[in-house]
Amino acid sequence: MGSVLIKHGTLVTATDTFAADLFIDAGRIAWIGMRPDANCPEADTVIDATGKYVLPGGIDVHTHLDMPLRGDLRSVDDFETGTIAAACGGTTTIIDYAAHSHGESMEQGFETWRQKAEGKAVIDYGFHMTLSEFTDQTLHGMERMVEQGVSSFKVFTAYPGRMMIDDAAILKVLKQAKKLGALVCVHAENGHIIDVLVEEALHAGQIAPQYHALTRPSIGEGEATHRVITLAEIAGAPLYVVHISCCEAIQEIAAAKQRGLPVYGETCPQYLLLSVDCYYLPPEFEGAKYVMSPPLRERPHQECLWQAIQTGVVDTIGTDHCPFHFRGQKELGRQDFTKIPNGGPGIETRMSLLYTGGVETGRITLNRFVDLTATGPAKLFGLYPQKGTIVPGSDADLAIIDPSIATIISAMTHNSHVDYSLYEGMRVKGMPEYVFLRGELIVREGKFVGKSGSGRFLKRPPVSR
């Protein structure tokens, strides 16, 4: 592996912005300083970053690659196409949600996900373990997972009979997580409310995509968020609330933080930039592209989320990347919105959408951008300072962006395998020109130039909080 000098760039971390040259050796950041400096060695490769930002490679802690849903349905990006898309968007690490089937051990689920990723992933990856049921094996399974470097778990208050576990089980999981130094992630929507509203809607012949949103009210998300925060407080455990979509949930997170509880929030670009209006887009059934859970909300929720980002109530930006083709997959729900596979693409556009919607508009600083997309996730999920920042000794995972260059998002040109984009035709800045993974150039002039299988599994240790 050759050495690299990135010169004349503007380096950006979660706290600082400064002009400096950066020297990479043996896959790590070896030296940061100003030229001319006698200490700076000669490099095999030199990149001129004049007028460009050098950022820590992004960390997306919410992805679902190669994820089975039901029957033959699975998300259409595997660990190769999904991580190539991620890399081209400036993301160099993902944490994907591994899962075990009912009746299967967590070890088996973990092994299945390792096999999906090995030899395919082009960026580094870790796993959370999804707890889709609670059995007498669960607490022991969590212990075994932490030993394997899977130090975070996901629970659901939605999908009764499939993914939901009850409050008693969630409390036990939280207590165990506290003991193990693990972090519990929660999908917080009230599944019982949703089931009743869905049944009523179908009974009334309301089958179109917009009923997906109308049967998942935001107050149900707020209620579930409040309830799980209460359970976490009783357990004395930290809690990470995934894909927050609404004001009600934000208020609960804000109140918990105010009281000093270790409660963390994640939102995603789609909740910041898209609204419930998307479900009514012509032609008929176009709205199916936007069917995801939680659903897109009315516009005022977007302002709430942006404010929460500005005030630190939201800690990270993930994607919930879980793409299904419109043709042949989303279309399964033409006669019944509950048959539309839930999820959308996002892994490739996370950084550029937040840059464009946040930094370009002046809503957030470039430092806050780095914190939300890299440093914050690295700290919460046991990857810091190996990942998520620019300091000597860290992995040389870097994204170089030219703030003067704009790109048009389109399914015709994106790297994800999925056949549509949620942002077709949108003009964005912040797509990277160069991306490095542990010192190897994997994206050059916006094109993937890395190798399949060069991503490594990241064992994530417990984090003391």
Ligand SMILES: [Zn+2]
């Ligand atoms: Zn998800």
